[in-house]
Amino acid sequence: MKIEINDLNVVYRNGNHAVKNINLLIEEGMFGLLGPNGAGKSTLMKVLVALMKPSSGDVLINGESIRKNRKKLRSYLGYLPQDFRFFTRFRTWEFLDYAGSLAGIRNRKERINMVDELLDRVGLLEVRDRKANKLSGGMKRRLGIAQALIGNPRIIVVDEPTTGLDPDERIRFRNILSDLSQNDVTIILSTHIVGDISSTCQKMALLNRGEMIFSGSPSELTGAAEGHVFNLSLTQEQYDEIKDRLHIISSMPSEMGWDAQVVADESPGFDGKIIEPNLEHAYVYYMEHKTKGLSLKI
Ligand SMILES: Nc1ncnc2c1ncn2[C@@H]1O[C@H](COP(=O)(O)OP(=O)(O)OP(=O)(O)O)[C@@H](O)[C@H]1O
């Protein structure tokens, strides 16, 4: 299903302009929404799942406005909120069973089958009888995604699902999402972890202070930083001198003093060698540029 975002603005009651004039087309597959804290990711997602009304502009899902058909559109949507919690008294399977009945699955037998099928899909079948609040952080997040999958939604919106997970759980979670995206569904994943995007998403957007400063593929973003990432071999004195002046992405002690990777508009001197940018470099470069008010062409 296609999602078309047109001139979207969200202004909170206190005057906070959280989403500014966003235009974006999201198609089937995995779409990554990347941005720092407070960029407006969660606000945008709440509008997409029709939990919040935009102040102006519109979102069309398969051509239909979310302003008009909220109830019907919600049946296409699965949503895992950033602050997802569940009632403590439930066992893992009971929680999903409850979520299923809320979603309108009346037939008990059908619901039980669905619960076990979903638990299996997210690797929680073995802990189905454990109290949901006794699950590990990663398991809770997987229960969260299972809950979002009830009713086979065509659009799945997950808000920062990997924050705080260990690498194994992060990979596991990402793989669940990638598997889902094989079935012609649209998955929108928000994160501030660059690695989540580079390893899963074909398309992405970069949000900063409510504005969309980039949309395209991860490789297009990386391309924008081409020629702007340098490796410098520095003495301790040189390192001390550039430390506050240049944007160092990483540094390691070396025989000479330091090996540092630096993102900059132009060569910073010191015989800097241009290196191939990765998405993290590109993210830093792009954010820096935009906050300095410079324009970038892609
Ligand atoms: N209920 C609210 N009332 C007023 N302002 C809000 C409200 N919720 C969020 N904001 C503000 O709107 C802006 C965007 O917030 P939002 O939560 O959408 O960002 P985010 O990208 O999801 O951040 P994070 O990565 O921290 O989750 C922020 O400046 C935030 O302080």
Ligand SMILES: [Mg+2]
């Ligand atoms: Mg958020």
